[in-house]
Amino acid sequence: MSSLMSIKNMSVNFDTPGGSLEAVRGVDIEIPAGMSVGVVGESGSGKTVMCRAAMGLLQGSTVNRTGTVIFDGHELTAMSKEQVRELFGSGMAMIFQDPLTALNPVRRIGAQLSEGLRIRLGMSKSDAMARSKELLELVRIPNAAAVLKSFPYQLSGGMRQRVMIAIAIACNPKLLFADEPTTALDVTVQAQILQLLRELREDLNMSMVLVTHDLGVVAGNTDYVAVMYAGEVVEYAPTKKLFADMRMPYTEALLDSIPRVDHKSGTRLSVIAGRLPDPTHRPAGCGFAPRCKYAQDKCTTDHPELKTDPDGHVYRCWFPIGEAL
Amino acid sequence: MSKFNFWLQRAAQVIIVLLIVTFGASLLLRLIPVDLATILIPNGSESEREILRNEIGLNKGPIGYYLQWLGDFVQGDLGKIYFSGGTETVSDHLAKAMPRSLLLMAYTQVFALSVAIPLGVISAYRAGRRTDRIISNILFVMASIPGFAIALILIIVVGVKLAWLPTLGYATYSEGIWEHFKHMLMPVLSLSFGLIATYTRLLRADMIASLREDYVTMAMSKGLSDRRILWKHVFRPSSITLFTSAALSMGGLIGGAIVIESIFATYGVGFEIFAAIAGRQYISLQSCVAVISLFYVFFNLVVDIGSGFVDPRTRDRRANV
Numbered sequence: 322m323s324s325l326m327s328i329k330n331m332s333v334n335f336d337t338p339g340g341s342l343e344a345v346r347g348v349d350i351e352i353p354a355g356m357s358v359g360v361v362g363e364s365g366s367g368k369t370v371m372c373r374a375a376m377g378l379l380q381g382s383t384v385n386r387t388g389t390v391i392f393d394g395h396e397l398t399a400m401s402k403e404q405v406r407e408l409f410g411s412g413m414a415m416i417f418q419d420p421l422t423a424l425n426p427v428r429r430i431g432a433q434l435s436e437g438l439r440i441r442l443g444m445s446k447s448d449a450m451a452r453s454k455e456l457l458e459l460v461r462i463p464n465a466a467a468v469l470k471s472f473p474y475q476l477s478g479g480m481r482q483r484v485m486i487a488i489a490i491a492c493n494p495k496l497l498f499a500d501e502p503t504t505a506l507d508v509t510v511q512a513q514i515l516q517l518l519r520e521l522r523e524d525l526n527m528s529m530v531l532v533t534h535d536l537g538v539v540a541g542n543t544d545y546v547a548v549m550y551a552g553e554v555v556e557y558a559p560t561k562k563l564f565a566d567m568r569m570p571y572t573e574a575l576l577d578s579i580p581r582v583d584h585k586s587g588t589r590l591s592v593i594a595g596r597l598p599d600p601t602h603r604p605a606g607c608g609f610a611p612r613c614k615y616a617q618d619k620c621t622t623d624h625p626e627l628k629t630d631p632d633g634h635v636y637r638c639w640f641p642i643g644e645a646l
Numbered sequence: 647m648s649k650f651n652f653w654l655q656r657a658a659q660v661i662i663v664l665l666i667v668t669f670g671a672s673l674l675l676r677l678i679p680v681d682l683a684t685i686l687i688p689n690g691s692e693s694e695r696e697i698l699r700n701e702i703g704l705n706k707g708p709i710g711y712y713l714q715w716l717g718d719f720v721q722g723d724l725g726k727i728y729f730s731g732g733t734e735t736v737s738d739h740l741a742k743a744m745p746r747s748l749l750l751m752a753y754t755q756v757f758a759l760s761v762a763i764p765l766g767v768i769s770a771y772r773a774g775r776r777t778d779r780i781i782s783n784i785l786f787v788m789a790s791i792p793g794f795a796i797a798l799i800l801i802i803v804v805g806v807k808l809a810w811l812p813t814l815g816y817a818t819y820s821e822g823i824w825e826h827f828k829h830m831l832m833p834v835l836s837l838s839f840g841l842i843a844t845y846t847r848l849l850r851a852d853m854i855a856s857l858r859e860d861y862v863t864m865a866m867s868k869g870l871s872d873r874r875i876l877w878k879h880v881f882r883p884s885s886i887t888l889f890t891s892a893a894l895s896m897g898g899l900i901g902g903a904i905v906i907e908s909i910f911a912t913y914g915v916g917f918e919i920f921a922a923i924a925g926r927q928y929i930s931l932q933s934c935v936a937v938i939s940l941f942y943v944f945f946n947l948v949v950d951i952g953s954g955f956v957d958p959r960t961r962d963r964r965a966n967v
Contacts, residue, residue: 380866428882440870
């Protein structure tokens with residue numbers, strides 16, 4: 322199985338007035354060609370930063386990225402901004418969480434959609450417009466011709482997200498980063514958008530990184546899952562295996578905190594007490610230790626390394642679930 | 647609310663503002679605790695003054711006087727300027743002064759904006775880096791020097807020492823385009839300095855805010871060049887404050903270039919106001935103030951219409967309220 326993108330030991334630091342903030346720490350992820358990889362974790366765990374950094378969308382003098390990212394044979398981390406730009410659109414593309422803020426408020430949908438086609442694929446203005454209309458139809462937008470002439474604020478949330486997907490897939494990317502594509506949408510629309518992404522992925526033979534904080538979304542839409550906590554990947558496994566045989570206490574706690582319909586009414590919701598460690602002052606041991614019900618003395622003093630089971634299941638824990646103490 | 651109703655309401659607003667401003671100006675005139683007729687024709691006889699009082703309504707109350715002035719004003723009679731030898735009409739004076747002021751304003755705006763827009767875009771793009779710091783220091787100095795000081799420095803250096811440009815006066819188009827611009831260059835520069843600083847800072851601040859938006863990251867992920875992102879995606883949503891400020895300063899430039907027009911003897915509307923104050927020609931002053939407020943209101947209206955083109959959201963918000 323060949324890997325389309327491989328991220329090796331990638332860290333991202335932001336210079337802030339309060340010191341260096343380590344948002345992503347030593348992440349290793351392989352994204353196999355044609356597969357869908359879920360990235361889960363709570364807010365602030367570094368999911369979005371990880372994706373943007375991998376693609377090279379984080380810019381500015383306060384951002385420091387280290388490590389290696391290889392995409393489709395190109396070592397992105399060794400290339401200039403202009404060289405990486407050549408891979409955007411037709412190589413990698415991204416869908417953003419909130420389609421209202423991610424679409425330019427003062428430009429028409431048609432202009433925003435056709436622009437990538439013209440710049441990246443060198444299409445003429447009229448060809449690009451015709452193709453844009455096809456793309457809107459591909460993401461099942463009714464009345465595509467009228468939508469091309471609309472401004473983003475004139476569309477509903479679900480429509481806007483479809484437009485954004487159309488923009489992202491316009492140049493037939495090999496890898497699509499979907500950064501919480503359904504978080505800003507209501508539940509029925511969420512299901513439609515996920516369905517659409519699944520179908521597009523099959524039709525266009527696209528790999529996908531699906532970022533979400535919803536394990537339910539991961540279960541139905543991904544082949545592999547990476548669980549992130551405090552900027553680190555703490556568990557990585559095929560989706561089926563992860564749900565059947567999780568090793569990381571944090572993953573278990575995440576799963577336990579999903580409310581279930583078969584619980585008796587009045588049952589307390591399970592929550593993970595406490596919060597993420599301060600990213601400017603990391604604890605010496607495991608970042609999850611203060612919140613972990615299995616934590617031992619060693620967890621607060623020594624930082625756990627990644628361990629790999631013989632079957633390729635990766636986790637970062639001194640005392641993984643299913644191992645006799 | 648329909649579009650038609652919106653503009654109807656806007657027109658009513660404009661008229662009310664104009665009535666209040668002109669009434670205020672006319673009331674100020676009547677608050678001067680001396681007899682206006684005596685001021686306007688100090689050497690005239692009592693019977694001549696009585697004729698003047700009747701003619702311009704000074705013997706009526708403040709409201710009666712205002713209504714008479716307003717009636718004359720809307721018919722194009724802006725009153726008279728009184729000399730010892732006779733009278734001239736204010737409208738003749740303004741007909742000569744207005745084109746000069748309008749051109750001065752237009753050149754100043756075009757020049758200031760065409761310098762400020764690239765500077766603002768560059769300094770927002772390089773925010774916090776050396777280019778930005780250098781630009782902002784230069785602007786700080788520019789904003790700190792008053793226009794008349796720049797005018798005097800220009801006159802001494804460019805006009806007198808180098809003798810490249812005429813230091814005084816005005817030339818019409820018919821006297822030669824080249825002559826015309828030679829006379830306009832120094833007044834335009836003197837008026838532009840402060841504006842350039844203001845415009846650049848406004849644009850820079852709004853661009854920096856827009857550059858943090860998700861749609862910029864989205865544009866990057868499409869593989870667009872930085873230049874295209876800056877101009878096509880960021881400039882337009884960031885330019886509303888800039889254009890509002892520019893439009894509002896136009897009204898000020900028409901009547902407010904008093905000092906600069908006096909220094910360079912351009913004899914525009916600003917100079918006309920200066921002359922009216924110095925020569926106690928209060929009727930002329932009142933009419934000039936009214937004309938300038940007309941321009942203010944007009945450019946305000948232009949901003950309202952224009953902002954709909956820059957940001958379509960404001961246009962629809964209006965139609966849907």
